[in-house]
Amino acid sequence: MLELTILGFLHDEPLHGYELKERIRGLSGHVRPVSDGALYPAISRLAKNGLVDQRTEPGAGAAPRRILSLTDAGRARLLARLRDPKDVEITDGQRFFTLLAFLHHLPDPAEQAAVLRRRKAFLDTPASFFYRDGEPVRAEEAGDLFRQGMLRIARATGQAEKAWLAEALAELERGPGRSPG
Numbered sequence: 001m002l003e004l005t006i007l008g009f010l011h012d013e014p015l016h017g018y019e020l021k022e023r024i025r026g027l028s029g030h031v032r033p034v035s036d037g038a039l040y041p042a043i044s045r046l047a048k049n050g051l052v053d054q055r056t057e058p059g060a061g062a063a064p065r066r067i068l069s070l071t072d073a074g075r076a077r078l079l080a081r082l083r084d085p086k087d088v089e090i091t092d093g094q095r096f097f098t099l100l101a102f103l104h105h106l107p108d109p110a111e112q113a114a115v116l117r118r119r120k121a122f123l124d125t126p127a128s129f130f131y132r133d134g135e136p137v138r139a140e141e142a143g144d145l146f147r148q149g150m151l152r153i154a155r156a157t158g159q160a161e162k163a164w165l166a167e168a169l170a171e172l173e174r175g176p177g178r179s180p181g
Contacts (some may be wrong), residue, residue, distance in 0.1 A: 008102030
């Protein structure tokens with residue numbers, strides 16, 4: 001997900017490493033903070049693979065700063081990742097939110113809709129944090145207050161997400177500039 005996040009933010013505009021780290025922190029830092037020990041080696045790998053370009057510019061203070069920008073190959077890699085996300089990027093809520101943050105870079109509404117349909121199909125599959133005799137346990141069947149809370153919150157979040165997915169899919173299928181109905 002770090003690669004996707006780096007490519008996604010650099011698609012928006014060139015950034016220096018600190019700015020990129022701050023944007024990543026804003027997107028997912030409270031859930032999965034990114035360390036310098038993960039970020040800078042990832043940037044180096046992307047640069048080595050020709051996906052990110054680095055140039056040095058004078059800094060605001062005395063130290064020069066490396067400005068990172070996306071190459072054509074990096075743009076192509078980002079679009080490929082957005083078109084065909086891994087299953088875990090569909091099923092894991094935080095990873096899916098990261099994918100959503102950059103899905104607007106995918107220029108074809110039909111391709112955007114295909115990604116949203118995959119998430120909807122996942123959410124439509126009965127699931128639970130807990131199972132009894134191979135069946136998902138519902139909140140009303142949970143044995144304690146805290147498990148009931150987990151299941152009720154998950155159900156409410158899932159219902160809200162399904163409603164948004166239905167709205168987003170309808171809008172994508174209508175096309176730009178066309179009103180509902």
